[in-house]
Amino acid sequence: xxxYFIEQDKLKAGIIDTDDAFHITTVMRSKIGDQILVGDNSxxxxxxxxxxxxxLVTFEIIxxxxxxxxxxxxxxxxxxxxxxxxxxxxxxxxxxxxxxxxIPTIMKxxxxxLEPKKKASKLERFNKIAKEAAEQSFRTIIPSVPDIxxxxxxxxxxxxxxxxxxxxxxxxxxxxxxxxxxKNLKKGDKVAxxxxxxGGIDDSEVEYLESKGFVPCALGPRILRTETAIFYALxxxxxxxxxx
Amino acid sequence: xxxYFIEQDKLKAGIIDTDDAFHITTVMRSKIGDQILVGDNSxxxxxxxxxxxxxLVTFEIIxxxxxxxxxxxxxxxxxxxxxxxxxxxxxxxxxxxxxxxxIPTIMKxxxxxLEPKKKASKLERFNKIAKEAAEQSFRTIIPSVPDIxxxxxxxxxxxxxxxxxxxxxxxxxxxxxxxxxxKNLKKGDKVAxxxxxxGGIDDSEVEYLESKGFVPCALGPRILRTETAIFYALxxxxxxxxxx
Numbered sequence: 251x252x253x254y255f256i257e258q259d260k261l262k263a264g265i266i267d268t269d270d271a272f273h274i275t276t277v278m279r280s281k282i283g284d285q286i287l288v289g290d291n292s293x294x295x296x297x298x299x300x301x302x303x304x305x306l307v308t309f310e311i312i313x314x315x316x317x318x319x320x321x322x323x324x325x326x327x328x329x330x331x332x333x334x335x336x337x338x339x340x341x342x343x344x345x346x347x348x349x350x351x352x353i354p355t356i357m358k359x360x361x362x363x364l365e366p367k368k369k370a371s372k373l374e375r376f377n378k379i380a381k382e383a384a385e386q387s388f389r390t391i392i393p394s395v396p397d398i399x400x401x402x403x404x405x406x407x408x409x410x411x412x413x414x415x416x417x418x419x420x421x422x423x424x425x426x427x428x429x430x431x432x433k434n435l436k437k438g439d440k441v442a443x444x445x446x447x448x449g450g451i452d453d454s455e456v457e458y459l460e461s462k463g464f465v466p467c468a469l470g471p472r473i474l475r476t477e478t479a480i481f482y483a484l485x486x487x488x489x490x491x492x493x494x
Numbered sequence: 495x496x497x498y499f500i501e502q503d504k505l506k507a508g509i510i511d512t513d514d515a516f517h518i519t520t521v522m523r524s525k526i527g528d529q530i531l532v533g534d535n536s537x538x539x540x541x542x543x544x545x546x547x548x549x550l551v552t553f554e555i556i557x558x559x560x561x562x563x564x565x566x567x568x569x570x571x572x573x574x575x576x577x578x579x580x581x582x583x584x585x586x587x588x589x590x591x592x593x594x595x596x597i598p599t600i601m602k603x604x605x606x607x608l609e610p611k612k613k614a615s616k617l618e619r620f621n622k623i624a625k626e627a628a629e630q631s632f633r634t635i636i637p638s639v640p641d642i643x644x645x646x647x648x649x650x651x652x653x654x655x656x657x658x659x660x661x662x663x664x665x666x667x668x669x670x671x672x673x674x675x676x677k678n679l680k681k682g683d684k685v686a687x688x689x690x691x692x693g694g695i696d697d698s699e700v701e702y703l704e705s706k707g708f709v710p711c712a713l714g715p716r717i718l719r720t721e722t723a724i725f726y727a728l729x730x731x732x733x734x735x736x737x738x
Contacts, residue, residue: 317667319715343722348714387716388665421632423561429737470592470732471563472631478587481725482732488714489730493673 252278252385253287253294255392261290264300266307275302287315291391319388321348322437322491327480328353328404330447331360336477338379345383345393347484352376354398359449369398401455409442411435412464415479417450420468428467428483432490441487445479496629497531497538499636505534508544510551519546531559535635563632565592566681566735571724572597572648574691575604580721582623589627589637591728596620598642603693613642645699653686655679656708659723661694664712672711672727676734685731689723 254270266274266288274280280299288297288309297309327349329340341352354376356364376395384392406412413431435441444464446455456466469482498514510518510532518524524543532541532553541553571593573584585596598620600608620639628636650656657675679685688708690699700710713726 317715343719343725346716346718346722347726348716387718389716425736426738429733432733469729470736471561472590472592472633474590474631475587478590478725481587481722482591482729485713485726485729486733488726489673489676489733492669492714494670 251285251287253289253388253390254385255290255381256288258290261288261295264297264309264311266309267305271302271307272304274299274307275304280307285312287388289315289390294390319390321350321488323435323439323441323487324350325441325443325484325487326351326353326409327484328355328442328444329480330355330357330445330451330476331362331398332447332476333361337376340477340480341376341379341393341395342383344480344484345380345389346387347481348389348488349393349480349484350391351393352380352395353404354395355404355444356398356400357447358401358452358455360447361449362447364398364400372398401458406442406462406464408440409463410439412442412459412462413444413483414451414456414459414464414466415443415445415469415474415483416456416466417446417468417473418456419466420471420473422468423471424466424468425471427465428469428486431465431467432487435487435491437491443480443483445476445483448476495529495531497533497632497634498629499534499625500532502534505532505539508541508553508555510553511549515546515551516548518543518551519548524551529556531632533559533634538634563634565594565732567679567683567685567731568594569685569687569728569731570595570597570653571728572599572686572688573724574599574601574689574695574720575606575642576691576720577605581620584721584724585620585623585637585639586627588724588728589624589633590631591725592633592732593637593724593728594635595637596624596639597648598639599648599688600642600644601691602645602696602699604691605693606691608642608644616642645702650686650706650708652684653707654683656686656703656706657688657727658695658700658703658708658710659687659689659713659718659727660700660710661690661712661717662700663710664715664717666712667715668710668712669715671709672713672730675709675711676731679731679735681735687724687727689720689727692720 294315295311297311300308538559539555541555544552
């Protein structure tokens with residue numbers, strides 16, 4: 251059973267009239283009387299389907315669903331803009347793994363030109379992927395992808411912990427910075443995790459990020475692809491903070 | 495700089511005459527005098543390129559390269575056969591994250607028919623992906639994909655720890671089995687990690703796996719896709735055993 255995020259007024263009215271109606275009716279092959287989860291970015295309810303078609307599903311709320319599906323820290327992923335569709339994988343799996351926010355970050359070695367005309371449609375697509383992954387993974391909130399930024403435009407103030415995933419640290423055998431940072435996390439902390447694009451992080455960028463309070467960290471001894479690094483970072487934060 | 499895995503006799507002779515010659519010459523645009531890493535499944539050497547073309551690269555070994563890039567435990571991933579190309583992603587990223595072996599496992603809810611004719615070419619492709627990912631991530635060994643098996647054909651004896659990634663555990667709020675298993679790992683342990691296909695694991699399969707010593711574990715409170723679960727399992731084993 252997956253959660254469908256819907257707007258407040260439609261939640262009150264008990265209707266789903268977006269693409270989700272098609273998903274419920276045709277993809278999931280739901281029937282009248284089946285249960286679904288509905289909600290907004292703060293609450294989740296168990297509901298029963300009262301009628302359905304590809305364009306309109308009506309439901310009745312049975313009860314509020316409690317349970318905590320959100321990380322106890324707010325993790326923003328600053329992903330050095332990678333090639334091809336990798337950013338979509340990062341957003342999809344990163345959402346499952348509990349990230350709160352993604353900022354696609356254009357860095358020196360990003361092979362990507364920001365075409366202002368295409369920015370809005372790209373952001374729309376990224377946010378759609380985040381919504382679908384949030385629904386599928388039982389998230390209470392949908393992580394946001396508010397903007398695509400150049401590294402130097404970003405304001406890194408306000409983060410309690412700043413982790414720079416850095417492959418040169420791995421090559422040099424550094425093996426304690428990441429664990430020290432994760433072990434020290436406290437509930438409610440705002441965490442920035444920055445990962446370079448495929449070509450890595452330019453020396454001048456490392457220097458700049460260190461001046462902003464980032465700690466270069468190796469994520470184990472092997473060299474991870476850019477899209478694999480955030481899986482490692484998010485999984486281990488969950489392991490440290492969510493498992494007993 | 496990435497490692498090229500080559501056969502013993504060619505390592506001695508100092509030649510690379512496989513697809514890797516094309517990779518070194520045309521993809522990496524290496525030049526005479528550039529350094530590369532070469533080796534077999536036990537050793538890695540720093541070498542200097544002496545001549546190159548798309549079909550033949552010759553090199554001279556400079557020195558043996560030490561450093562430990564392998565997990566201190568042997569992890570076999572039993573991946574419930576998923577749809578589409580997901581298995582390739584599991585092998586690619588799982589190799590970066592330190593897995594030793596992958597057994598694509600046909601389970602009740604796998605939407606996959608094993609066509610005997612295609613098995614050999616599938617295994618060839620999977621092993622090629624593992625080799626490339628091992629080279630890119632500095633692995634000393636190439637993980638193997640020895641066979642595609644039906645669940646009931648597999649012999650699970652000989653594993654010290656058997657982890658069943660189970661989404662029903664996550665839904666029920668179980669949050670301690672996985673961490674307990676990982677915390678108890680000892681250097682040299684053989685670990686089996688089993689993950690169901692997209693549709694999940696059938697109740698009868700859960701029962702069967704429990705009878706074989708598997709412990710059902712939630713990987714955090716969110717529901718992970720089948721391909722995301724192994725990223726979580728491998729990352730956290732690395733975090734626990736490889737980071738200080």
